[in-house]
Amino acid sequence: MDLTPYVDNLRHELAVAANAGGDDARALAERLTAPLESAARLTLLNALSAAMVEVTRELAPGSVDVRLRGLDPEFVVTVPPAPEPFREAQEPVAEPAAAAPPPPADADDGAMARINLRLPAHLKARAEDAAAAEGLSVNAWLVRAVSTALDGGERASLPGRGKDKGSRGFTGWVR
Structure with missing residues (x-):
């Protein structure tokens, strides 16, 4: 100027x-x-x-x-970072030719991704109850549920978690 x-x-x-x-x-x-x-x-x-x-x-x-x-x-x-636009789920067009085998359910490479999940209130309450019954946070319970669903029913285990493991996890928000 x-x-x-x-x-x-x-x-x-x-x-x-x-x-x-x-x-x-x-x-x-x-x-x-x-x-x-x-x-x-x-x-x-x-x-x-x-x-x-x-x-x-x-x-x-x-x-x-x-x-x-x-x-x-x-x-x-x-400029502030622009939020990613919401995209509706679309039907898959074609099966990928060769997919890499998924990592084992208990593998932890340290990389994390964040998503927003919107659940109906009654389903959210059921997920919270199921997580509490197993001594897990809702996030850990959802990670295990998604992993189980994607691995064809094989139940993923989270080390050091659950009722019988003496879980002492903390949940909440930090600022």
């Missing part, structure tokens, strides 16, 4: 005001315009920075930063 037109406008306004005061005021205004240019640029930069702080507050988690390139500010906009 070029600040020169704004500084020039300020210089012009000062000259117009000085004309009303006569020759001495006009001479003083001409002597003051050169040192005032850097002060005017700094003041404009401070105003732009303060404005971008307010914009960033409204854009969070996105942001707008002001960088100085030479004598002129430059705006750097970081």
Whole structure:
């Protein structure tokens, strides 16, 4: 962003005001315009920075930063990440030719993926009851249920979990 037109406008306004005061005021205004240019640029930069702080507050988690390139500010906009659009499940068109064998149910490669699952209230209550009966969190119970369903009925076990294992897991939200 070029600040020169704004500084020039300020210089012009000062000259117009000085004309009303006569020759001495006009001479003083001409002597003051050169040192005032850097002060005017700094003041404009401070105003732009303060404005971008307010914009960033409204854009969070996105942001707008002001960088100085030479004598002129430059705006750097970081847009917030866009949520992934919801896609309806579609019927599979064709069976994949060669699928890699699934990893064992008890394999834990450390990689996790997050999904949102919407359940009817009565089904959610049943899943919570089933998880509590086995001493598991609802998430762990669902992971095991999905794994069992995908592995053709083989029941996946979660190490160190369940009633008979003395489970001491914690559930809840942390901020």
